[in-house]
Amino acid sequence: MIRKPNIEDIKGIGYYLGKIIIGLSLTMVIPIIIGIAFGEINPTLDFIISMGITLLFGLLLTKLCFTEKDLNWMQGMIIASLSWIAATLLGALPLYLSGHWNSFLDACFDAMSGFATTGLTLVQNLDHLSYAHNLWRHLIMFIGGQGIVIVALSFFVKGFSGAFKMYVGEARDERVLPNVIDTARFIWLVSIAYLILGTLALGMVGILNGMKTINAFFHGACVFMAAFDTGGFAPQSQNILYYHSLPYEIVTITIMLLGAINFKLHYHIWMGNRKEILKNIETITLFMSIMLTFFIVAVGLVKLGTYPQAIALFRKGFYQLVSGHTGTGYMTIYARQFINEWGDLALVGIIIAMGLGGSVCSTTGAIKMLRVGIIFKALIEDLKKIILPEQAIVAQKFHHIKDMFMEDKQARAALFITLAYLALYGFGAIVGMLFGYPFLHSLFESTSAAANVGLSCGITDTTMPAALKLTYIFQMWAGRLEFMSVFTLIGFLVAAVKGK
């Protein structure tokens, strides 16, 4: 028998969801300050209105659903999944008010793409978007990359009960520090430290390229936020191609790779355990996987003669590959070039890279390196069992912060999530084909959405069917949350209808 959710379940969800929404509304202060600083009256008003609505909504929820009860696992998971939907709807308000999005659905598409750190966009006339709105597009990537719950936790100094349950619901299954509030603060420490370094580096390169100082640092901050959080939005419609600069590309490749590193690994390396980077299963798998997928892409491109020089192959082929593998989505080519110039083999290489992703507990999406490493080790273990004599005891080890023996439940969990991702990639590809797009192009765009990458071969456009926009929104949401909290929400809704 399925138990129907009671009023206490709903109050617990509503109260903490309200708190997260209040936290989200406070982040709108930043674009308001930017709008005032640049003398942008209308954009500032857009954010004041949106902040007012968001704050009111959050306060209403906390008042109507006030409770002092602890959260259970189900509630924590549901709050995590609902907070991303609420953030999308409320975060889309200032975008829609700007008039640069054709419909509220398009604004929601970009808001989900931002929060989920995807990078697919439906914005119109981006090159004339206000500073405030442009900053907001990148800021929501920064918020989403850290995790909406992490951001909310940071506002509540003493924390609140059930924080860990929401943290897990947001696809962060590793605690960097024993206390989840301290974990949230360490994630902020890493991000802020690299924000300063990255913005300075990009700002200096921008100035050397001839940009005005204020623009160079504004672009630097925006590009850093979207690169480190493996998002992919850029301040200009040509994305990173706009800068036409090798140093800019090298700095962004560095930031994208740093964003793909596990926060737990950052912590151990920053605390003095520097050799960990050479031993960790994730960094080794990431290195190998980037090289293998790049080899596929490079062979495909060289075969077609698309980039005959090594430097061009690096700047175009390797850049898109790292961008895809880390789940960022930054591009130094036009979207249609994937279809017109890259050929099927290079496209397949990029699709595999996008589908694999970066590290767990980082800002990337997709299957992730720890799971790929574990599945590979499990395969080796099974092969050993077949080859070695029956009496032999096979114990496979792997190193992730410490040496660990492989357990069946780890391999099972890794395989379950991998299968769920593959199903999600396939689902979007089938929907794309139903609307008449070729298989490989549909799979490319679908994988890009579900793995929270943002590379586009040209399907994502304001003219694409609304059903496909909704499909990609769902994929971005489910892919970012890694399914469990989405399944829990679906189970909750079924219980609300069919439960007794």
Place this chain on the structure above:
Amino acid sequence: MQIKLPLNITLGIITELLYTLSIMLVAFLICLVLTF
């Protein structure tokens, strides 16, 4: 959270930057080999 050693953090950041640099270098070598 006890992070009181700025030197450790600086060395940690350098270690991570070296890791990203090694990836770029190997990739560039692949580019060189394949285009020759």
